[in-house]
Amino acid sequence: MPTRLxxxxxxxxxxxxxxxxxxxTFVAEYAIMKLLPYVLPDGCGDTFEAIADSxxxxxxxxxxxxxxxxxxxxxxxxxxxxxLRRSLTSQEEERQKITRDIHDGIGQSLTSLLLGLxxxxxxxxDEKVRENAKSLRAMxxxxxxxxxxxxxxxxxxxxxxxxxxxxxxxxVDEVTRAGTVSxxxxxxxxxxxxxxxxxxxxxxxxxxxxxxxxxxxxxxKHIRVVLAAQSNNLEITVSDDGKGFDASTIFQNxxxxxxxxxxxxxxxxxxGRAEIQTSPxxxxxxxxxxxxxxxxxxxx
Numbered sequence: 001m002p003t004r005l006x007x008x009x010x011x012x013x014x015x016x017x018x019x020x021x022x023x024x025t026f027v028a029e030y031a032i033m034k035l036l037p038y039v040l041p042d043g044c045g046d047t048f049e050a051i052a053d054s055x056x057x058x059x060x061x062x063x064x065x066x067x068x069x070x071x072x073x074x075x076x077x078x079x080x081x082x083x084l085r086r087s088l089t090s091q092e093e094e095r096q097k098i099t100r101d102i103h104d105g106i107g108q109s110l111t112s113l114l115l116g117l118x119x120x121x122x123x124x125x126d127e128k129v130r131e132n133a134k135s136l137r138a139m140x141x142x143x144x145x146x147x148x149x150x151x152x153x154x155x156x157x158x159x160x161x162x163x164x165x166x167x168x169x170x171x172v173d174e175v176t177r178a179g180t181v182s183x184x185x186x187x188x189x190x191x192x193x194x195x196x197x198x199x200x201x202x203x204x205x206x207x208x209x210x211x212x213x214x215x216x217x218x219x220x221k222h223i224r225v226v227l228a229a230q231s232n233n234l235e236i237t238v239s240d241d242g243k244g245f246d247a248s249t250i251f252q253n254x255x256x257x258x259x260x261x262x263x264x265x266x267x268x269x270x271x272g273r274a275e276i277q278t279s280p281x282x283x284x285x286x287x288x289x290x291x292x293x294x295x296x297x298x299x300x
Contacts, residue, residue, distance in 0.1 A: 017068055021061075028060040029053075085269045092201050099157065107147060114140045156204070164200040164227070165190040168207060172225065175211060183211070186226045193229060196293035202266045203227065203236060203290060206274070210238035210286040213259045218242025218284055233272075234292045239285040244278040263288065 032053055040049060114137055121133040159167035165187040172185045195203070207225055214220050220242030228235045260276060263286060267274035272290035 021065070021068065024064050025057070025061055028057055032056050032060075081269060084265055089198070096160075102147060102150070107144070110140060110144050110147065114144065159200060159204055160197075163190075163194050164203055165193075167200075167204055168225065168227070171204075171208060171211070175215070179215065181215060181220060181223055183223045183225060186224075186228075189229045190227055194295040195234070196295050199234065199270060199290060199293050202270050203234060203288075206236055206263050206266055206286075206288050207238060209259045209263050213286075214238070214240040214242060214284065218244070220283070229292055232292050234290045236288040236290070237285060238287075239283060241283045244280050244282045244284050246280060247276060247278050260286075 036049065036053060036056075040052060117133045117137040117140065121130050121137065124130050124133070156167045156170060158170055168185060168187055172183045175181070176183050207227070211223060211225070214223055218240050220240035223238065223240045226235075226237045264274045267288045267290060270290045272288060274286070274288040276284065276286050278284040
């Protein structure tokens with residue numbers, strides 16, 4: 001016989017919960033005040049009686065509050081973290097698939113087309129055909145470069161092949177060549193280390209997002225990126241000399257704070273933490289601390 005599973009959560013009836021909590025507290029307090037004179041020894045002062053009353057009421061009400069408030073919130077937080085982890089993992093897997101499809105499909109076909117146009121340009125005796133082939137080959141080369149840039153933005157192949165340090169070096173090189181900002185990268189402690197695949201993806205995205213935020217909003221001239229493997233943690237710091245902002249108001253604008261929220265969520269999913277230090281005119285520093293997990297030999 002088929003079973004029915006309700007996937008939507010029941011709407012929380014705040015008023016009913018409040019009345020239930022007040023009624024429970026009232027009944028518990030009434031019972032305590034009635035029974036307390038029979039339990040306490042004669043001659044107890046008012047202070048001792050008040051303390052005993054408070055302790056008993058706390059012991060009675062605390063389990064009830066745990067069941068109706070703390071436990072549901074805890075379950076909701078656990079479900080949210082699980083959902084975010086699965087969402088980000090699926091996102092990275094989809095990016096990897098799209099990257100592979102573009103490289104193996106469109107990229108290979110475009111390369112064959114460019115080779116054909118080059119052969120046509122070199123073998124034809126018709127000057128007009130040669131010029132057209134040359135023009136089309138130049139256009140195709142531009143499209144090929146755009147595809148490579150898109151693929152690297154989706155999922156840098158070097159991240160899977162050579163690891164986090166090499167991928168960050170490539171990222172910094174591309175950003176430096178494309179703009180006017182100077183970026184200093186220090187990943188010396190990661191040389192030769194292969195971290196867990198999820199940790200590498202998370203660290204790369206945090207640095208990528210922090211640099212992107214700096215380029216879009218800070219008007220910085222210099223950015224410093226430092227990654228250090230210290231004891232059991234991976235420490236990430238991205239600082240700039242830009243105009244900074246008021247950190248107390250940034251999260252009021254979801255569009256402006258989306259990148260920072262993404263950094264915070266990625267760090268939390270890995271069991272780490274992230275923070276930002278900034279003030280108007282004093283630059284910005286984004287820091288993250290992630291548990292250090294090495295890649296197992298089966299993944300090398």
